[in-house]
Amino acid sequence: MPDLSFTDDVASAGEKAVVDEVLAVAGTAVIFETDRLIRAGLARRNERRDLLLPALHALQKESGWISPGGLNYACDQLQVPPAEGYGVASFYELFRMEEPEHEGDVVHVCIDAACQVAGNEELAQRLEAEGNHVHRGPCLGQCERAPAVFIQGLRKPDSVPADADNPLAFHQQGDPSLRLLHRLGVVDPTSLGSYLENGGYKALAKAVEMGADAVIAAVRDSGLSGRGGAAFPTGIKWRGVADETGRPRHVVANCDESEPGTFKDRILMENDPFSVIESLIIAGLATGAERGWIYIRGEYPLATERLQNAIDQSRQSGYLGDDVIRSGKRFDIEIRRGAGAYICGEETALFNSLEGFRGEPRNKPPFPTTHGLFGEPTSINNPETLVNVLDIVVRGADVYRETGTERSPGTKLFCVSGHVANTGIYEVPFGTTLGELIDLAGGATGEIQAVLMGGAAGSFVGPDAMDLPLTLEATREAGTTLGSGVVMVFDTSVNMTEIVVRITEFFRGESCGQCVPCRVGVVRQHETVVELTQKGTLEPVKAQLIDDMAMAMADASICGLGHTAAGALQSALRLGLIGGSQ
Amino acid sequence: MTVADKTVSGTKVSITIDGQPVEVDQGQTILDGCRSAGVDTPTICYADNLTPVNVCRVCVVEVDGNRTLVPSCSRPAEEGMVVHTDSDRVRHSRKMVLEFLGSGVDLSQATEIGPWMDHYGADTARYGESPEGMNETVKIQDDLYIRDYDKCVLCYKCVEACGDDAQHTFAIAVAGRGFDARISTEFDVELPESACVYCGNCIGVCPTGALQFKSEFDMREAANWRPEEHTVTTTVCSYCGVGCNLELHVQDDTIVKVTSPADHSVTSGHLCVKGRFGWQYVQPPTRR
Numbered sequence: 001m002p003d004l005s006f007t008d009d010v011a012s013a014g015e016k017a018v019v020d021e022v023l024a025v026a027g028t029a030v031i032f033e034t035d036r037l038i039r040a041g042l043a044r045r046n047e048r049r050d051l052l053l054p055a056l057h058a059l060q061k062e063s064g065w066i067s068p069g070g071l072n073y074a075c076d077q078l079q080v081p082p083a084e085g086y087g088v089a090s091f092y093e094l095f096r097m098e099e100p101e102h103e104g105d106v107v108h109v110c111i112d113a114a115c116q117v118a119g120n121e122e123l124a125q126r127l128e129a130e131g132n133h134v135h136r137g138p139c140l141g142q143c144e145r146a147p148a149v150f151i152q153g154l155r156k157p158d159s160v161p162a163d164a165d166n167p168l169a170f171h172q173q174g175d176p177s178l179r180l181l182h183r184l185g186v187v188d189p190t191s192l193g194s195y196l197e198n199g200g201y202k203a204l205a206k207a208v209e210m211g212a213d214a215v216i217a218a219v220r221d222s223g224l225s226g227r228g229g230a231a232f233p234t235g236i237k238w239r240g241v242a243d244e245t246g247r248p249r250h251v252v253a254n255c256d257e258s259e260p261g262t263f264k265d266r267i268l269m270e271n272d273p274f275s276v277i278e279s280l281i282i283a284g285l286a287t288g289a290e291r292g293w294i295y296i297r298g299e300y301p302l303a304t305e306r307l308q309n310a311i312d313q314s315r316q317s318g319y320l321g322d323d324v325i326r327s328g329k330r331f332d333i334e335i336r337r338g339a340g341a342y343i344c345g346e347e348t349a350l351f352n353s354l355e356g357f358r359g360e361p362r363n364k365p366p367f368p369t370t371h372g373l374f375g376e377p378t379s380i381n382n383p384e385t386l387v388n389v390l391d392i393v394v395r396g397a398d399v400y401r402e403t404g405t406e407r408s409p410g411t412k413l414f415c416v417s418g419h420v421a422n423t424g425i426y427e428v429p430f431g432t433t434l435g436e437l438i439d440l441a442g443g444a445t446g447e448i449q450a451v452l453m454g455g456a457a458g459s460f461v462g463p464d465a466m467d468l469p470l471t472l473e474a475t476r477e478a479g480t481t482l483g484s485g486v487v488m489v490f491d492t493s494v495n496m497t498e499i500v501v502r503i504t505e506f507f508r509g510e511s512c513g514q515c516v517p518c519r520v521g522v523v524r525q526h527e528t529v530v531e532l533t534q535k536g537t538l539e540p541v542k543a544q545l546i547d548d549m550a551m552a553m554a555d556a557s558i559c560g561l562g563h564t565a566a567g568a569l570q571s572a573l574r575l576g577l578i579g580g581s582q
Numbered sequence: 583m584t585v586a587d588k589t590v591s592g593t594k595v596s597i598t599i600d601g602q603p604v605e606v607d608q609g610q611t612i613l614d615g616c617r618s619a620g621v622d623t624p625t626i627c628y629a630d631n632l633t634p635v636n637v638c639r640v641c642v643v644e645v646d647g648n649r650t651l652v653p654s655c656s657r658p659a660e661e662g663m664v665v666h667t668d669s670d671r672v673r674h675s676r677k678m679v680l681e682f683l684g685s686g687v688d689l690s691q692a693t694e695i696g697p698w699m700d701h702y703g704a705d706t707a708r709y710g711e712s713p714e715g716m717n718e719t720v721k722i723q724d725d726l727y728i729r730d731y732d733k734c735v736l737c738y739k740c741v742e743a744c745g746d747d748a749q750h751t752f753a754i755a756v757a758g759r760g761f762d763a764r765i766s767t768e769f770d771v772e773l774p775e776s777a778c779v780y781c782g783n784c785i786g787v788c789p790t791g792a793l794q795f796k797s798e799f800d801m802r803e804a805a806n807w808r809p810e811e812h813t814v815t816t817t818v819c820s821y822c823g824v825g826c827n828l829e830l831h832v833q834d835d836t837i838v839k840v841t842s843p844a845d846h847s848v849t850s851g852h853l854c855v856k857g858r859f860g861w862q863y864v865q866p867p868t869r870r
């Protein structure tokens with residue numbers, strides 16, 4: 001083993017203790033040799049590098065920053081070169097690399113669109129005046145209760161003030177047509193008993209009875225497609241992983257949910273966490289994976305706690321472990337927390353992040369179904385996608401397809417925020433129109449100027465789009481997207497220029513920086529838009545430049561962040577929301 | 583460890599490049615195909631002796647059936663692929679990548695990038711008065727190297743050479759995110775404090791002059807660097823028995839830098855501190 005070289009900085013006793021705790025507790029994961037680790041040489045083959053991110057979380061919580069001594073200690077324990085450890089830590093928004101001047105918690109205030117129109121800056125200034133250390137950052141996934149706050153605790157758990165006093169932002173309780181959210185507000189999210197009373201774990205029992213191939217066939221026949229944004233057919237993905245026999249396989253629930261405007265996964269996980277666990281177990285048994293992972297964004301403390309509780313209770317009752325409900329199959333789940341990086345929701349960036357590397361997306365092909373987590377076959381799904389499987393298994397593909405349209409079967413969760421009466425999460429059949437959805441949310445509270453569909457990576461539509469059917473096919477044809485289900489309504493009081501400038505700034509802040517078209521493109525795009533706001537009009541050469549940059553980002557970037565980074569801006573220009581032509 | 587040979591000789595794959603049929607070994611890339619077809623292709627982050635990281639995207643090509651362009655340097659050729667290296671889309675993206683780099687990075691010593699900028703008509707002037715750049719100052723922390731990250735295109739080559747692909751020292755890595763990403767030691771400590779062993783392999787692979795021998799840097803500062811006059815003498819390093827080939831670059835009867843051929847079977851272009859810097863004894867300082 002080549003000796004790693006460290007600077008003289010040493011960790012405090014507290015820092016050593018918290019890192020030791022991480023390494024001692026997390027001992028269950030199987031270590032497999034991977035291409036990547038082998039490429040990194042023998043010395044690193046037996047490492048537990050995937051514990052680097054948990055160790056960094058522990059250091060940040062203990063000291064309020066990643067100190068040189070603390071980093072040295074974590075890197076020494078895990079045999080990670082300190083320069084690489086620094087490269088990893090400095091990638092994340094929630095880790096500070098300089099000693100903070102203040103002592104105590106960091107109060108994060110969201111600066112993205114739903115919070116912009118809800119007075120986030122006034123809130124931030126008030127919190128500052130009260131003596132808090134405020135950090136202004138991207139969407140916190142609480143857009144239904146904007147302006148959003150998240151408190152990163154020093155030597156105490158993170159918290160979200162709104163969790164204490166906010167009612168559940170769900171207005172469809174008791175609606176018998178619900179397929180995914182029927183337990184919300186009914187079930188006790190902390191109790192396995194309550195879950196069982198409300199139909200829980202019936203799908204798992206049926207899935208075991210059906211067998212893996214029949215489950216995958218049902219998922220394929222249902223026409224279920226991914227709800228994380230890319231709409232890839234889930235059955236095909238599962239089949240691909242299941243066919244990789246003879247290799248260790250993984251299933252991952254992608255709970256990173258960081259697309260501005262998106263909060264559906266959070267509300268689902270907080271209020272029906274067992275359903276996410278049950279469906280992930282089914283995914284594991286169907287694909288032949290023995291390890292399940294939940295990668296959840298670091299700003300979701302309540303959802304993390306509830307999922308962990310659901311895992312613990314499920315393991316105690318034999319739903320997880322060496323013999324899942326006496327099926328003879330082994331399956332267990334580990335939770336990993338992200339640390340503030342939108343890009344880590346991109347599936348291959350998520351793998352790198354979980355493995356303890358920088359959250360930089362990988363080039364595809366090869367695809368995750370053959371080379372995913374630790375280089376091994378992996379099925380990664382959004383929690384909403386997963387929960388659909390419960391309904392498919394219990395009622396069958398044919399009944400599932402009775403809802404929705406031919407090409408978009410089933411129901412879809414929408415995150416309705418902005419200027420509507422009842423912001424929140426809504427489950428409606430595909431094919432419901434945009435206007436119907438907004439009516440379901442109590443209608444717009446003012447005259448609609450624009451609606452952001454799909455989040456920052458999506459696009460704006462105008463008030464004339466109310467008849468747009470919310471299906472994959474119809475939105476695609478209309479040149480917009482459902483994306484992750486964001487429907488953010490802006491009334492005519494909003495200065496859309498501020499919204500669009502912030503969207504371009506969001507991409508500038510969230511690009512991983514790996515590939516040139518995106519790393520530089522998102523910066524030049526932001527600079528061009530700022531210049532536009534200063535001059536008041538968009539000169540033709542600059543309009544051309546925006547299109548030129550957009551085309552290169554869409555064509556030559558590595559991942560979806562670069563591919564979609566210009567969409568919202570270009571749609572705003574087309575609709576005349578900015579650019580001086582309104 | 584050097585880059586594993588990924589080709590499977592014997593099995594051939596037939597592809598079409600710009601209408602021309604080309605055969606490559608299974609496992610070879612589109613770039614390999616372009617080269618054997620005589621199609622000149624720009625590359626920045628690719629090197630024969632490093633694992634492709636495919637981040638610069640200047641080598642992109644259009645492949646029928648693919649929604650986006652693909653990086654030729656890392657995409658294995660597949661039977662029947664139809665590749666276009668000079669379509670409007672390809673020229674556009676290559677031009678934009680070069681413009682983007684030129685708009686924020688000092689490419690004055692990137693001798694291989696300049697001609698491609700002319701070729702694709704990159705116009706870095708259209709990004710306004712003061713597009714944000716790297717805003718770095720030259721790091722001079724010892725007598726052997728300088729690091730001028732104003733010239734850095736973040737090709738990751740130095741990181742690979744320092745780490746997995748050659749040296750296994752891991753003294754430098756990419757730190758930060760997005761446009762703020764930089765090549766850095768831990769907490770940006772000075773190089774002598776880091777794990778650096780002064781093998782100079784990072785300098786050997788840097789395409790832009792961001793990493794330089796101090797000797798070259800000083801001569802450039804003194805306007806005394808005249809590469810067109812250099813003579814190159816190949817010899818074998820005399821320090822140990824490994825047999826590394828050295829190329830001694832000489833100006834005015836003085837060794838001004840040492841490299842090793844990238845295709846040399848022993849070194850793959852990489853050396854250690856002795857071969858790279860241990861030449862002072864052949865020319866006592868008094869002679870310089």
Ligand SMILES: Cc1cc2nc3c(=O)[nH]c(=O)nc-3n(C[C@H](O)[C@H](O)[C@H](O)COP(=O)(O)O)c2cc1C
Nearest residue numbers: 226227228254256257258345346347381382385560
């Ligand atoms: C920049 C970026 C961010 C993403 N963030 C998420 C996310 O937070 N959650 C998610 O499920 N998918 C996200 N995705 C999509 C994933 O890459 C992947 O397609 C998805 O997790 C697959 O699950 P599905 O098939 O169930 O949708 C993101 C993609 C990109 C390009």
Ligand code: SF4
Nearest residue numbers: 512514515518559562
């Ligand atoms: S497109 Fe952007 S986010 Fe994606 S890999 Fe490239 S730089 Fe990173």
Ligand code: SF4
Nearest residue numbers: 734735737738740788
């Ligand atoms: S210093 Fe040179 S080799 Fe390293 S990333 Fe920058 S340009 Fe590439």
Ligand code: FES
Nearest residue numbers: 110115140142143
């Ligand atoms: S929490 Fe502010 S926009 Fe989502």
Ligand code: FES
Nearest residue numbers: 636638639641655
């Ligand atoms: S040379 Fe292919 S991506 Fe850089």
